[in-house]
Amino acid sequence: MKLFRSKKDKWNKKVSKLMKQSKKMDDLQALLEACQESNDFFHYEHTFENDTLWISYYKSIVDADVLHKAVFPYLEKESLNSLEKVQSLIPVEKTIITSNVKDIEKNLLNGHMIIRLNDQEKKCLVVNAPVKKERSISPPEVEFSVVGPKEAFVESIDTNLNLLRVRLPIKELKVKEFTIGKLSKTKVAIIYIAGLTNEENVNTVKQRVKEVEIDQVIDSSYLTQIISDNPKSLFPQLLDTERPDRAAAVLAEGKVVVMVNGSPHVLIGPTNLTEFFGAFEDYFLNPILASAFRIIRFFAVIFSILVTPIYVAVLTYHYELIPSDLFGTLISSREVVPLPPILEAIILELTIELLREAGARLPTKVGQTIGIVGGIVIGTASVEAGLTSNVLLIIIALAALASFTTPVYQMGNTIRLIRFPFLILAYMFGMVGVVICFCFMLAHLLRLTSLGRPFLEPLYPPRLKDLKDSIIRFPFSWNTKRPIQLQTQDTVRYSKKKARKKKDIDE
Amino acid sequence: MSSSVPDRLKVSPGLVFFLVTSIQVGVGILSFQTTIVEKAGYDSWMSIIIAGISVHIIIWLIYKMLMKEHKDVLDIHVTIFGKWLSKVFGVLFVFYFILLTISVLRIYIEVIQVWMFPEINLLVITTILAILIFYIVNGGFRVVVGICFLGFVIPLYLILTLLFPLEFAHYENLTPIFTHSIKEIMNASITMTFSYIGFSTLLFYYPFIKKPEKSHKYAHFGVAFTTFLYLAVAFVTFVFYDEEQIKTVIYPTLGIWKIMEMPFVERFEYIGISSWLLVILPNMTLSTWAASRAIKRLFGLKQRIALVLILVISIIGVLFLKGYHMIDIYAQVVTYIGFGIVYGYIPLLFIIYTIVLKVRKSK
Numbered sequence: 062m063k064l065f066r067s068k069k070d071k072w073n074k075k076v077s078k079l080m081k082q083s084k085k086m087d088d089l090q091a092l093l094e095a096c097q098e099s100n101d102f103f104h105y106e107h108t109f110e111n112d113t114l115w116i117s118y119y120k121s122i123v124d125a126d127v128l129h130k131a132v133f134p135y136l137e138k139e140s141l142n143s144l145e146k147v148q149s150l151i152p153v154e155k156t157i158i159t160s161n162v163k164d165i166e167k168n169l170l171n172g173h174m175i176i177r178l179n180d181q182e183k184k185c186l187v188v189n190a191p192v193k194k195e196r197s198i199s200p201p202e203v204e205f206s207v208v209g210p211k212e213a214f215v216e217s218i219d220t221n222l223n224l225l226r227v228r229l230p231i232k233e234l235k236v237k238e239f240t241i242g243k244l245s246k247t248k249v250a251i252i253y254i255a256g257l258t259n260e261e262n263v264n265t266v267k268q269r270v271k272e273v274e275i276d277q278v279i280d281s282s283y284l285t286q287i288i289s290d291n292p293k294s295l296f297p298q299l300l301d302t303e304r305p306d307r308a309a310a311v312l313a314e315g316k317v318v319v320m321v322n323g324s325p326h327v328l329i330g331p332t333n334l335t336e337f338f339g340a341f342e343d344y345f346l347n348p349i350l351a352s353a354f355r356i357i358r359f360f361a362v363i364f365s366i367l368v369t370p371i372y373v374a375v376l377t378y379h380y381e382l383i384p385s386d387l388f389g390t391l392i393s394s395r396e397v398v399p400l401p402p403i404l405e406a407i408i409l410e411l412t413i414e415l416l417r418e419a420g421a422r423l424p425t426k427v428g429q430t431i432g433i434v435g436g437i438v439i440g441t442a443s444v445e446a447g448l449t450s451n452v453l454l455i456i457i458a459l460a461a462l463a464s465f466t467t468p469v470y471q472m473g474n475t476i477r478l479i480r481f482p483f484l485i486l487a488y489m490f491g492m493v494g495v496v497i498c499f500c501f502m503l504a505h506l507l508r509l510t511s512l513g514r515p516f517l518e519p520l521y522p523p524r525l526k527d528l529k530d531s532i533i534r535f536p537f538s539w540n541t542k543r544p545i546q547l548q549t550q551d552t553v554r555y556s557k558k559k560a561r562k563k564k565d566i567d568e
Numbered sequence: 569m570s571s572s573v574p575d576r577l578k579v580s581p582g583l584v585f586f587l588v589t590s591i592q593v594g595v596g597i598l599s600f601q602t603t604i605v606e607k608a609g610y611d612s613w614m615s616i617i618i619a620g621i622s623v624h625i626i627i628w629l630i631y632k633m634l635m636k637e638h639k640d641v642l643d644i645h646v647t648i649f650g651k652w653l654s655k656v657f658g659v660l661f662v663f664y665f666i667l668l669t670i671s672v673l674r675i676y677i678e679v680i681q682v683w684m685f686p687e688i689n690l691l692v693i694t695t696i697l698a699i700l701i702f703y704i705v706n707g708g709f710r711v712v713v714g715i716c717f718l719g720f721v722i723p724l725y726l727i728l729t730l731l732f733p734l735e736f737a738h739y740e741n742l743t744p745i746f747t748h749s750i751k752e753i754m755n756a757s758i759t760m761t762f763s764y765i766g767f768s769t770l771l772f773y774y775p776f777i778k779k780p781e782k783s784h785k786y787a788h789f790g791v792a793f794t795t796f797l798y799l800a801v802a803f804v805t806f807v808f809y810d811e812e813q814i815k816t817v818i819y820p821t822l823g824i825w826k827i828m829e830m831p832f833v834e835r836f837e838y839i840g841i842s843s844w845l846l847v848i849l850p851n852m853t854l855s856t857w858a859a860s861r862a863i864k865r866l867f868g869l870k871q872r873i874a875l876v877l878i879l880v881i882s883i884i885g886v887l888f889l890k891g892y893h894m895i896d897i898y899a900q901v902v903t904y905i906g907f908g909i910v911y912g913y914i915p916l917l918f919i920i921y922t923i924v925l926k927v928r929k930s931k
Contacts, residue, residue: 378685379684381838382833382839383834384829384833385834489692490693491838492841492842493680493684493685493841496842496846497845500700500845500846500849504700507707507711507715521714522579522583523717
């Protein structure tokens with residue numbers, strides 16, 4: 062802790078030193094000189110018919126088209142004796158005249174250019190002309206859905222906000238912007254619906270975002286790791302999504318959305334465990350179908366975590382559990398295998414992890430080939446070589462498949478890793494070990510919170526009303542109230558009476 | 569140290585149902601049939617009901633007592649006995665809860681040793697379980713209640729296993745009824761009450777309940793459910809086993825699991841015993857929580873330190889107990905203490921407390 066603190070102190074000292082240096086640059090000349098050390102800074106005198114102007118900007122972040130089309134043509138034949146006149150002549154919105162060096166510096170670095178009458182002048186006209194280089198909106202790749210909207214967030218926060226506001230055209234949708242990161246100066250937006258979302262939740266997020274101490278925020282996942290209730294936990298406590306439709310839907314439920322400039326994923330909180338097993342596509346399907354798929358997914362996850370540990374436990378200690386008919390199959394598949402079940406399982410699990418990792422890191426086309434080659438060749442070869450039994454191969458392949466059914470990628474990662482402690486305890490204490498590990502997991506989940514709200518809700522604390530949209534999805538006409546977990550100010554979504562009105566025969 | 573609890577730490581009154589049931593059902597349900605059948609044969613199902621009713625009365629007494637001033641038992645001790653003498657009685661409870669934890673832990677490990685792993689390393693398994701208990705109790709009362717809830721809900725599937733032995737049932741076992749004298753049935757009832765005790769933790773967690781007066785009925789529901797569970801298990805045991813046979817079996821419930829056969833699994837007792845950890849975990853966590861909280865309230869020690877102390881004592885206690893007979897005698901001593909607390913001390917406390925309050929009022 063002490064070591065940590067001393068490092069932090071050093072860092073703070075460095076920062077304050079830098080700050081002092083920047084304070085020295087109080088006058089504009091020093092600032093411009095400092096800027097000119099960089100080769101992408103343009104600083105020159107532009108000659109018009111009657112007059113000249115000094116123009117300075119970073120060419121890498123300023124759109125020169127604005128200069129050519131919206132500034133120069135309007136100034137050509139005028140006499141330019143004051144900045145106010147220049148300001149009134151050019152048809153660019155939100156131009157300001159200032160001599161505050163700090164403002165000028167900030168604007169210069171944010172895609173503005175400054176115009177001055179002569180090189181000694183302290184007053185500058187700041188013209189907004191940022192260059193916008195952003196990816197166009199593309200279909201979601203991580204949370205793909207067959208039906209439903211095909212838009213995904215991009216890296217630009219403005220585009221992302223646009224995608225949200227189009228879906229919720231109400232004035233109650235509030236956006237609070239913050240800047241965090243000592244070097245990256247990343248824009249972070251906290252979005253919620255006023256009068257609906259619980260103020261406490263909003264304030265928690267605001268406070269945590271404000272208190273963030275970091276030099277760089279590259280992606281929203283940085284923020285997840287800092288503002289989560291328990292950053293050490295394997296389980297993600299903030300849901301991330303790339304779907305604007307999902308973000309809009311949870312805002313209407315009364316949740317808080319955090320957007321980070323430069324990240325195509327937004328964060329959603331408070332969330333709960335069951336939400337990680339629901340794909341947003343579930344809402345596009347008939348409720349019965351959706352519920353069935355959710356249940357399948359839920360069992361797939363339990364299966365994926367428990368099946369290999371149970372295999373190890375049974376084959377290491379409790380052969381008696383296996384019925385005699387099944388025993389023959391197991392014996393014939395395992396008789397040539399020289400390794401104990403735990404080693405056999407760990408080898409195969411690691412192979413699968415390797416394949417996954419390799420597949421994820423390689424370019425798409427090569428990745429697919431590796432997956433197929435690895436899966437078929439290594440699998441069959443290891444069985445034929447007698448290193449593993451084919452029963453276990455089937456089990457592990459199924460478990461891997463099952464772990465892919467989780468719609469949220471981060472949860473999939475958690476499930477990948479969490480089975481290893483289960484395996485070790487299964488090897489030590491058989492079935493008792495599996496249950497001990499399961500109890501540890503339960504206790505951990507019970508202790509987790511998401512923005513201060515219980516993470517295991519609606520399972521614990523048991524809230525039957527919230528169970529209507531968790532593992533099973535009831536029809537829209539049943540879910541007329543917002544989740545209790547969120548403690549919303551306005552709990553009613555729509556009138557239950559109207560939604561569930563039944564018509565008599567022939568009415 | 570006052571007993572007031574901030575609102576965010578409180579749990580809803582409905583959860584008292586799980587708190588009461590989950591601590592009553594523990595290792596006892598694996599073996600209670602043997603002890604009651606010894607005394608009242610197949611008539612002992614009546615004893616289960618009688619014992620259940622007596623527990624209802626005690627719960628009613630506890631609620632009457634606690635609802636007067638909405639305080640926990642340690643405050644009541646102070647009101648009655650004064651500042652110093654009250655500590656002695658508080659310490660008695662602490663000892664009882666520690667002894668109870670050791671007894672549950674040891675019996676469970678004994679079951680594992682006898683049925684699954686004769687060679688298991690006692691120190692390792694006890695330490696791992698102690699760490700588990702620490703991890704849960706360290707999360708606070710909310711997490712302890714969560715474990716009680718999940719420790720009730722998840723193993724609920726084990727009730728289905730009671731249907732399998734009915735294939736071999738001899739329903740005529742149950743008739744004729746009243747083959748035993750009232751005295752024998754009452755004797756069996758007293759033995760049966762041993763399986764119900766443990767709910768005295770209610771005296772400690774009462775201030776942690778939101779709107780505690782509303783939780784009264786849930787506590788009774790909890791006892792009613794426990795009674796139902798014991799009756800169901802006893803019924804299946806009685807129709808499945810011969811009367812003389814039950815007396816010779818130590819764990820009749822486990823014996824029932826032995827005959828279960830499904831296409832993909834045989835010898836269900838391995839799964840049953842493993843899942844049983846979830847059933848006994850509430851017993852241990854709730855009593856260690858109560859003990860550590862009592863220590864904190866009595867001596868102003870940090871609850872986390874108290875918890876570590878309790879768990880270290882428990883580990884040593886478990887290592888000290890060896891062999892079935894020693895464990896059996898120990899468990900009996902603990903149940904007698906529990907019996908004394910529930911049926912002797914609590915009614916006595918109720919009477920004294922009522923008198924003290926009356927006297928004060930008249931003053």
